[in-house]
Structure formats: structure tokens, C-alpha cells
Amino acid sequence: MKEWTKHDLLDIQELSKEEIELVLKTSKSFKEVSTREVKKVPTLRGKTVVLLFFEPSTRTRISFELAAKRLSADTISISSSGSSASKGESFLDTAKNIEAMNVDLIVMRHSASGAPKIVAEALAPSVINAGDGCRAHPTQALLDLFTIKERLGRIAGLKVGIVGDILHSRVARSNIWALTKLGAKVTLCGPATLMPRDIERLGVDLCYDLNEVIAASDVLMVLRLQKERMQEKFLPSIREYARMFGINRNRLKAAKKDLIILHPGPTNRGVELSADVADGDHSVILEQVNNGVAVRMAILYLLLGTKEK
Amino acid sequence: MNTSKLMDKEAIRRAITRIAHEILEKNKGTDDLCLVGIRTRGVTLAARINEEIKTIEGTKPPLGILDITLYRDDLTLIDSQPIVHETQIDFDITGTKIILVDDVLFTGRTIRAALDALVDFGRPSSIQLAVLIDRGHREFPIRADYVGKSIPTALSQNVRVILQENDQSQDEVIVEDAEKR
Amino acid sequence: MTLLIKNATIVSAKKISPRPQDILIKDGRIEMIGDSISSNGKEVVDAKGKMVLPGLIDLHVHLRQPGREDKETIETGCRSAIKGGFTSIFCMPNTTPVIDNASIVEFIIKEAQMLGLANVYPIAAITKGQKNEELTDIFELKEAGCLALSDDGRCVNNSQLMRLALEYAKMAGILLIQHCEDPSLSNHGVMNEGLVSTILGLKGIPEVSETIIVARDIELARYLKARVHFAHMSAKRSVELIRMAKSQGIPVTAEVCPHHFTLTDEMVKSFDTNYKVNPPLRTAEDVEAIKEGLKDGTIDCITTDHAPHTLEEKELEFDHAPFGMIGLETAVGLTISELVDKNILTLPQLVEKLSANPAKITGLNNKGEIAPGNDADLTIIDPKKEWIFQKEDIVSKSYNSPFIGRTLKGLVEMTICGGRIVHRVN
Numbered sequence: 001m002k003e004w005t006k007h008d009l010l011d012i013q014e015l016s017k018e019e020i021e022l023v024l025k026t027s028k029s030f031k032e033v034s035t036r037e038v039k040k041v042p043t044l045r046g047k048t049v050v051l052l053f054f055e056p057s058t059r060t061r062i063s064f065e066l067a068a069k070r071l072s073a074d075t076i077s078i079s080s081s082g083s084s085a086s087k088g089e090s091f092l093d094t095a096k097n098i099e100a101m102n103v104d105l106i107v108m109r110h111s112a113s114g115a116p117k118i119v120a121e122a123l124a125p126s127v128i129n130a131g132d133g134c135r136a137h138p139t140q141a142l143l144d145l146f147t148i149k150e151r152l153g154r155i156a157g158l159k160v161g162i163v164g165d166i167l168h169s170r171v172a173r174s175n176i177w178a179l180t181k182l183g184a185k186v187t188l189c190g191p192a193t194l195m196p197r198d199i200e201r202l203g204v205d206l207c208y209d210l211n212e213v214i215a216a217s218d219v220l221m222v223l224r225l226q227k228e229r230m231q232e233k234f235l236p237s238i239r240e241y242a243r244m245f246g247i248n249r250n251r252l253k254a255a256k257k258d259l260i261i262l263h264p265g266p267t268n269r270g271v272e273l274s275a276d277v278a279d280g281d282h283s284v285i286l287e288q289v290n291n292g293v294a295v296r297m298a299i300l301y302l303l304l305g306t307k308e309k
Numbered sequence: 310m311n312t313s314k315l316m317d318k319e320a321i322r323r324a325i326t327r328i329a330h331e332i333l334e335k336n337k338g339t340d341d342l343c344l345v346g347i348r349t350r351g352v353t354l355a356a357r358i359n360e361e362i363k364t365i366e367g368t369k370p371p372l373g374i375l376d377i378t379l380y381r382d383d384l385t386l387i388d389s390q391p392i393v394h395e396t397q398i399d400f401d402i403t404g405t406k407i408i409l410v411d412d413v414l415f416t417g418r419t420i421r422a423a424l425d426a427l428v429d430f431g432r433p434s435s436i437q438l439a440v441l442i443d444r445g446h447r448e449f450p451i452r453a454d455y456v457g458k459s460i461p462t463a464l465s466q467n468v469r470v471i472l473q474e475n476d477q478s479q480d481e482v483i484v485e486d487a488e489k490r
Numbered sequence: 491m492t493l494l495i496k497n498a499t500i501v502s503a504k505k506i507s508p509r510p511q512d513i514l515i516k517d518g519r520i521e522m523i524g525d526s527i528s529s530n531g532k533e534v535v536d537a538k539g540k541m542v543l544p545g546l547i548d549l550h551v552h553l554r555q556p557g558r559e560d561k562e563t564i565e566t567g568c569r570s571a572i573k574g575g576f577t578s579i580f581c582m583p584n585t586t587p588v589i590d591n592a593s594i595v596e597f598i599i600k601e602a603q604m605l606g607l608a609n610v611y612p613i614a615a616i617t618k619g620q621k622n623e624e625l626t627d628i629f630e631l632k633e634a635g636c637l638a639l640s641d642d643g644r645c646v647n648n649s650q651l652m653r654l655a656l657e658y659a660k661m662a663g664i665l666l667i668q669h670c671e672d673p674s675l676s677n678h679g680v681m682n683e684g685l686v687s688t689i690l691g692l693k694g695i696p697e698v699s700e701t702i703i704v705a706r707d708i709e710l711a712r713y714l715k716a717r718v719h720f721a722h723m724s725a726k727r728s729v730e731l732i733r734m735a736k737s738q739g740i741p742v743t744a745e746v747c748p749h750h751f752t753l754t755d756e757m758v759k760s761f762d763t764n765y766k767v768n769p770p771l772r773t774a775e776d777v778e779a780i781k782e783g784l785k786d787g788t789i790d791c792i793t794t795d796h797a798p799h800t801l802e803e804k805e806l807e808f809d810h811a812p813f814g815m816i817g818l819e820t821a822v823g824l825t826i827s828e829l830v831d832k833n834i835l836t837l838p839q840l841v842e843k844l845s846a847n848p849a850k851i852t853g854l855n856n857k858g859e860i861a862p863g864n865d866a867d868l869t870i871i872d873p874k875k876e877w878i879f880q881k882e883d884i885v886s887k888s889y890n891s892p893f894i895g896r897t898l899k900g901l902v903e904m905t906i907c908g909g910r911i912v913h914r915v916n
Contacts, residue, residue, distance in 0.1 A: 003389040022392070029376065029393040038429040041379035071379075090805050112807030113691040114761030133809065135691030170691055196688035197696075298393075301379075305390025 004302045008120040008127045011136035012177040020145065020178060023298055027146050030301070031294035033070060044073035047304055048103045051077040053130070054091060054110040059265055059289070060130050060140075064107045067296035073304075076103075095119045105304060108132075126303040134168050140264055141174035143295040145182065147288050148219055151260050156183030161213040163245060164223030164272055167194040167234075171264045172223060176202055189213040190223075190245055193234045210245055215254040220282075222247055222263045222272050238271055248274035252282065260284045315460055315468070316482040321441065324457030325354065328439050329361035331455050336406055339366050341434065343402065345373040347411045347423050348394055353474045354441055355410035373398035375409075380422035396426070403431035412470040414440040414456075417449035442482060444468050460484070492516045493909055494532040495868070498542040500860050501837050503846035506541070513542065515866040518909040522862050535911070537870055540903060543841050544860050545577025545867025547848035548818065549667070549745060550642070550721060550793035553579075553610070555601075556594070557586025562798040562887045564598060567818075568607035570796070570886035572913040574818040575902035577867035578609040578848075578857060583620065584643040590615040590626045592634035599635050607912050609867070611852070613638045613667065616655050620644050625655060628662045637852045640667035642721055645703055647672055652707065656716040665852055667719045668707055670728070671769065675699035680809055682755040682770040690758060692808060695770050697725040704728045708735040711742055719851060720744040722795050724769035726779035733788040743851050744783075745791040748817060748824035749892075751780045757892065763804045763811035764892035767795070781834050784843060790851065792843040794821050798888030816886045819879070823898025826873055831899055837873065845869075866909035875901040 004022060006014070015023075033041055049068040051061055061077065068075045080094060091110065098106065105126040108116045113133030120127035131137040149155055160179050166172045166188050176199075179186050186204040188195065200206055207213050214220065225241060235241050247261070261273070261282045269275045278285060316324070336342055339362060346355030352374050363369040376394040384390065409423055420438060427436060439455035444462040462468060462484060471481050497510040500523070512527040513520060548571065554562040562570075564581075571579045581598065583589035589598070595612045602610035614631040618624050620641045628639065639659060646652045646668060659666040676699040681687050683694020704720060708731060711718045723729060723744050735742045749767060754774050757765045765771060783789040797814025804811050825844065829835040835843070849858025856865045881894050905913035 005389065026393050029395045032395050032397070033379070036429060037431055040429070042425065043379040043384065090802070091807060092805060110807070112809040115807050117761055118807075133691045135689075173689070173691060197683050197694060198685040199688050201685050202689070301393065302390055305384065305387075 026298035044071040312485040350412035417451035497538040503842035575869040638665040660716040670703035729783035768813035826900030
């Protein structure tokens with residue numbers, strides 16, 4: 001197998017198919033660590049991982065923190081919400097200050113697309129993009145792939161429906177790159193007002209009929225609908241959204257028996273997913289959370305092994 | 310390259326049979342016994358020893374697979390991370406007598422890593438070490454309890470254990486002079 | 491004071507003079523053009539092998555003074571202009587305070603005259619405070635010296651207000667420059683809406699946010715028989731609409747900026763905020779249409795939209811950085827490299843876009859052509875000379891240019907404003 005040479009993980013586009021497969025394979029090995037009595041290995045002892053979150057996050061931050069700790073790395077968590085400009089210090093300044101403390105890796109989330117890329121280009125430590133604006137969330141896509149592959153045994157040839165607010169979703173974007181690269185057939189489904197322009201040029205299909213998508217899919221990836229979208233007038237009402245694009249037990253009657261449903265969390269129960277579906281047999285939401293730690297351990301392990309850029 | 314054969318297929322078979330007998334003798338049977346092979350060839354050897362034990366004793370102790378990559382002490386020294394394989398120890402090791410199996414005992418660093426890994430899985434009552442080849446040059450105070458063959462080697466030499474299951478080639482152990490770099 | 495330019499290959503909007511001639515300048519005016527004018531007792535410039543152009547005129551510059559002197563001042567802006575070959579610049583009113591009353595207009599004119607580097611023509615706001623609510627005192631502004639009005643940076647998006655502005659400006663005989671952008675459609679976007687914005691997850695500014703205003707204002711101009719000038723056109727469809735309007739005799743004119751015929755939205759993939767401009771960089775198809783529009787005369791002028799910003803402001807996230815790039819010092823180099831050298835424009839057409847048409851549109855009757863009696867504003871260039879645009883050489887107070895490091899063809903060797911040499915390459 002090809003060696004891992006990437007110094008940062010900023011988006012899925014930059015990974016080759018082989019690199020994605022290496023991550024998935026490595027993740028499988030790391031998943032076992034979390035099942036042990038002592039859920040910790042000494043691999044990254046002495047390494048310092050900074051979790052630099054310019055945008056609030058609980059799940060992703062905890063998942064990374066747990067991953068780093070299970071590898072014996074030291075973690076520091078820094079939350080800095082609000083526009084950096086308002087504090088008179090640019091985000092790059094903040095990052096440079098952290099670099100000066102000799103850290104080995106920065107896990108960064110930012111509400112502006114591209115911010116982790118700028119930091120990675122300017123700084124020596126490895127940078128993992130834990131979500132930037134609407135652009136990319138590569139570790140989420142990797143853990144989604146891992147979950148799908150674990151459940152269905154393959155990615156190539158699967159029909160995957162991504163349902164919801166595509167326009168504002170970095171999860172959707174990263175998954176589109178990842179899934180198409182591994183040979184899945186992706187169909188996007190959601191309100192036309194929340195479809196980014198020219199998205200079909202990325203090699204995906206569009207369909208506004210959820211029932212059609214459900215019937216055809218092996219995997220449904222359901223996105224979170226942010227309440228803010230109502231104020232921005234993208235949608236008439238939550239009620240109408242739930243009616244048109246919400247997934248409930250009744251709709252799933254037409255689904256394949258072994259359909260799996262993913263959601264990046266946190267779910268708006270009763271909006272994009274009904275409670276019984278979220279907790280039902282098709283749902284793999286909790287497996288995604290569990291796999292997230294293993295995938296992030298694998299990424300940390302791989303990135304911290306590459307030499308300085 | 311200068312190579313010479315240290316053991317052939319038959320020699321390896323006899324060594325494994327002997328080690329199995331020694332293990333049973335020393336541990337007075339298979340009670341609380343389990344085997345853990347170190348990836349990759351230690352796993353194959355452990356499985357073969359286990360088969361021998363079954364032939365002799367009629368019962369087979371549990372067998373585990375250990376990948377010691379995450380416990381290596383040289384990760385910062387190499388260019389790219391080695392591939393991590395899965396560890397599979399599906400039984401509780403607390404209170405057991407573990408026979409740790411590897412192909413070649415050299416510096417002792419792999420065994421050190423394996424011991425660290427094993428204690429993370431529980432508290433065995435004892436850990437014994439079985440190796441096919443002991444080639445000397447220890448850097449840690451570690452010795453094997455069961456040895457297929459002890460061979461004095463030069464540091465510049467490589468010892469290669471070839472096993473049918475892993476290498477799709479007939480069993481043998483060869484020693485070769487490392488290529489000049 | 492007299493100045494004699496010897497061996498000048500004179501370029502006008504119509505032609506390149508077939509043989510070198512001499513230009514005699516006296517008291518800030520072109521006295522005569524002839525063969526072998528005696529150099530006795532005169533300061534002489536030998537322009538042998540160079541092209542002598544009428545002083546370049548930029549209809550679209552942000553000087554930032556008053557209010558943001560940390561980005562640019564009238565002085566640094568003028569120095570940047572003359573280095574780039576511009577002898578006349580029109581400065582936009584989005585300063586602090588806004589140029590919406592006579593006293594600020596007079597302040598800028600006086601300040602520029604004291605400096606004596608370049609002619610500065612303040613453009614006053616169309617609406618008070620650029621608030622899109624009520625018209626400025628247009629006659630008073632004209633008397634104070636304004637030749638044009640614009641709310642640049644903002645669009646006069648209220649149709650009734652735009653109608654009134656056009657009628658009033660027509661009566662006053664003053665040029666109205668529209669920044670074409672429907673803010674409800676651009677909706678806080680930061681780059682062109684399309685495949686690239688979709689990939690980058692950045693909020694898009696759709697091409698229609700520009701074209702819808704172009705179309706509307708063409709209709710208003712038709713209906714009112716009033717003239718309107720469109721600033722910084724960026725979209726293919728805008729070029730098509732203007733071409734159609736002109737073919738029907740509707741009195742519209744338009745300008746484009748060098749970055750819009752040089753760069754595409756692909757550049758934003760670097761997240762370099764120097765590529766953040768408004769209107770945004772668009773697609774290769776738009777770039778081609780703009781070039782075609784320049785070639786066939788649909789687009790009248792090339793302007794820079796020189797928009798200085800500090801490093802601190804540009805070093806922010808792409809979402810938060812301000813729009814704009816500096817452009818005065820690269821306009822000639824880019825126009826020659828991208829258009830003249832690639833046979834899209836001839837040198838006379840370059841003169842047309844960068845001097846003759848801007849003069850005509852704004853009523854600067856003594857500029858835009860090298861002719862006896864005209865103002866002695868001249869730009870001497872070596873169109874073959876290659877040079878590298880380097881940060882250390884920038885004379886603007888700001889450095890926000892994506893062209894730093896780029897090799898350009900066509901160097902401004904000397905700039906003469908009002909008969910005085912204000913810039914020369916050592």
C-alpha cells in the first residue's frame with residue numbers, strides 16, 4: 001500500500017482514492033482500541049494537539065479530543081467564537097501564537113470557508129480541518145464512508161441520497177467528493193432554494209421527489225436543517241419542509257430493506273427525521289458517532305507520522 | 310548477496326512440536342493457558358503451536374493476535390507511519406498464562422512493546438515468550454522461555470523467516486548479509 | 491516654461507503617426523506638432539523608439555481621503571496614478587464623509603492642485619450620504635467642479651430615485667455613473683456564484699445582480715433619453731445588453747477593469763483575499779465576452795477601480811475581508827499584455843479606452859488627444875518593455891494587488907501633466 005505523505009487534512013478533494021482507503025483501513029484497526037479495558041495506546045505520547053475552534057462545536061471537538069487522548073497526545077482546547085476582527089486579532093495571529101508554543105497539530109474549525117487552508121499554508125504544525133464555512137468537513141465524510149462500508153461492505157456502486165440543505169452544508173460537499181471518488185452514485189434531494197448553483201457539474205444527480213430518492217437508495221444521508229434558514233427566507237416554513245423533505249416511517253415503507261440512514265448530528269427530530277426513524281432499525285447515527293473517534297484517531301496517527309513540510 | 314539456510318521445513322516443524330511439548334510440560338497442561346501471536350509471522354507460529362497442543366492434549370487454548378505498531382518506540386524516527394493492523398484478543402487475559410509468540414527475538418524492543426500492549430488488556434498471571442529464532446544482540450533485559458533455535462549473527466545480517474501461510478513459499482529460515490548502503 | 495518632445499511616435503485613438511514628430515509644449519498646453527522643431531533654450535525629452543500617448547484618464551479611482559488616509563491619500567493616490575501613466579483621475583465619493591457637498595469637492599480639488607501631480611476630478615454622490623434616499627445638490631456640485639456623479643460602492647437601486655437622478659443629471663449636463671448591483675440579489679455574497687463558489691462553499695454574487703440593473707437602467711435611459719455610464723462591467727450578459735442598447739441608439743456607455751479581463755473566479759480557490767473584488771471575478775466565458783466588447787466598441791473605457799485596503803483588513807477570512815484591489819500601477823501593463831499583445835486591441839484602441847473615450851464621456855474637451863491647443867498631458871510608454879510588478883516598487887499606500895510578482899509588458903517611461911514631467915523612469 002502507498003505510504004501516507006499528506007501533512008494536513010483540509011478537504012477530501014486532495015486525497016486520492018488509495019489514501020481514502022488507507023484511512024478507512026487504519027480506522028478499522030483503531031476502532032478496536034476503543035473496545036479495550038484500557039482505552040489508550042501510547043502512540044502519540046509527548047505530542048500536543050490543539051483544538052482551535054472559532055465556531056462553537058461540541059460533538060466534533062469531543063470526538064477529536066477523545067481520539068487524541070486515546071492516542072496519549074496532550075490536548076488543549078481553545079474556543080474563540082465571534083469574528084476575530086472584532087477583537088483586533090486576526091485568526092492568523094491567533095494561530096501563529098499557538099504555533100509559537102511548539103504544538104504538533106492543530107484541529108481547526110472556522111465559520112469562514114478557507115480559513116484552515118490559510119493557517120496550514122502559514123504554519124508548520126499539521127492542520128486538520130474540522131469544518132470550514134460551507135466548504136468542507138473531511139473527517140465527517142471519512143467517518144460516513146467508514147460507517148457505510150462497515151455496514152454494507154462496499155462503497156462502489158451504492159446509491160446514496162443526500163437530503164436537505166445542500167447549499168449550506170460542508171458535510172454534503174465533502175461527502176459528494178468522497179462518495180463519487182469511491183464510485184458511489186449520489187443523488188441530491190432538497191428544496192430548490194437550497195441547492196447550490198452548478199452542483200450537478202460535480203457529477204451528482206438532482207431530484208426533488210423524496211419518495212423517489214428513498215425507493216432508489218442504499219444509503220440516505222440526512223442533513224441538519226438550521227433554523228436560521230427560515231429567517232433568511234429560503235423556506236416558507238419548517239412545517240412545509242418537514243412535509244416535503246422530512247423522513248418518517250411512512251415514507252420508508254418504499255425503502256430497501258437494508259437501507260441505512262446517516263445524519264451528522266445533532267438531529268432536529270420531527271423536522272428532517274422523525275424520532276422513530278432516528279431511533280429505528282435503518283438509523284446508524286450512533287454508529288457514526290462511535291466510528292468518528294476511530295477515524296479521527298487514524299487521521300491523527302497518519303498526519304503526525306509525516307515529517308515537517 | 311550472501312545467504313545461507315539456517316532451518317528447513319522439517320527443522321521448523323520439529324522445533325514447533327518441541328516448543329508445544331515444552332509449553333505443556335512447564336505449564337502442566339492447558340489450564341488458563343492462552344497464546345498471543347505478534348503480527349505477522351508470530352501469529353502464524355502461534356497458530357501452528359496451538360494445533361500441536363491440540364494434537365497432544367486434545368484441547369486448544371484461545372489464540373489472540375497482537376499488532377504492536379501503536380506501542381513502537383521508534384515512530385518518531387521513521388519517515389512515514391507504518392500501517393496499523395487490527396489487534397484481536399477476544400478473551401479476557403486477566404489471570405491467564407500468556408504464551409507470547411514471535412518469529413525472531415533480536416533487540417527485544419518488539420517484545421517490550423508487546424508487553425506494554427498486553428498489560429493494557431488486563432492482568433495476566435504470567436507472560437512467557439516463545440520464539441522460533443533467537444539471534445542475540447539484546448538491547449533490553451528480555452529472554453525467551455522457548456526457543457526454536459539460537460543462532461549467533463552479526464548485526465549487519467538479516468534473518469528472514471519464510472512461512473507458507475504468509476509468504477506462499479516453502480518454510481525456511483535464512484540469514485543474509487544486508488546490502489551495503 | 492517650454493518642453494520639447496523629440497522623435498515622438500504619437501498615438502491617437504485613430505492612428506499611430508507614420509513617422510516620429512516633435513511636440514512643443516508651452517505653458518501647460520501643446521503649442522505645436524511638427525518636424526524638427528528647434529530645441530534652442532528648451533528642456534528636451536527624446537522619445538525615440540517610444541510611443542507618446544495622450545495622458546491617460548481613469549474614471550474610477552478610490553483615493554480614500556478624507557477619512558481613510560491609512561489606506562491612501564490624495565497625494566499617494568496621485569503618485570500611484572502618474573507612475574501608472576494616468577494624468578487625470580476621477581475619484582469616487584465613498585469617503586468619510588461622503589463627497590456629497592461642495593466643500594468636500596473643493597477641498598479635494600484644492601489639495602490636488604497644491605500637489606500638482608495629476609488632475610483630480612472628484613465624483614460626487616448621487617444621493618446624500620450615498621444612502622439611496624434623496625438626491626444631492628447636483629447643480630451646486632457641478633459648480634464646485636464635479637464632472638460626474640456616482641454612488642459607487644452602492645447601487646441606486648430604487649428605480650424611482652434612479653429615474654429622478656437621470657432626469658436631473660440630464661438637465662444639469664453631468665454624467666451619471668451607475669454601480670450596477672441589486673443588493674438583494676448579491677445578498678452578502680463574496681464571489682461569483684457558480685461552480686467555483688459551490689465548491690468553495692462561499693456565498694455567491696449571481697451575475698443577474700449586475701445585469702438586472704444594467705437592463706433596468708437601459709430602459710430608463712431609453713425612456714428618458716438620458717445618458718448613463720455603467721461602472722466596472724463584469725458579466726457576459728451585461729456586454730450583450732449594452733451592445734443591444736447601443737445598436738438601438740440608447741445613450742449608454744460602459745467601462746471594464748483590467749482584473750475583469752485578466753482573472754477568473756478560479757483564482758479564488760487560493761482564498762487570497764486580493765482576489766476579492768466587487769463586482770466579483772467571473773468565468774472564462776465572461777472574460778472572453780468583455781474582451782470582445784472592448785474590441786467591438788461596446789465597452790468604451792478601461793478604468794482601474796483602484797481600491798486600496800490595508801494589510802490588516804485584507805489578512806482576514808475571505809468572508810470578512812473588504813472588496814477591492816489597487817490598479818493604477820498595473821493598468822497599462824495588463825492592457826498591453828492581455829489585450830494589445832494578444833491582438834484584441836490595437837494601440838490606438840488602447841488610447842481610445844484609456845484616454846479619448848473617458849475625456850469625451852466626461853466632457854474634458856482639451857484632453858484625450860495630442861493636438862495643438864490641448865492640455866499638455868502626455869504618457870510616454872515603451873510597449874515592448876517587460877517588467878515585473880514588485881511589492882517594493884508600489885507607490886500606492888496599499889499593497890492589495892494579486893498581480894504582485896507578475897511579469898507585464900508595456901512600461902510607462904514618463905508622465906507629463908500640464909506640461910510638467912511628473913514621473914520618469916530612472
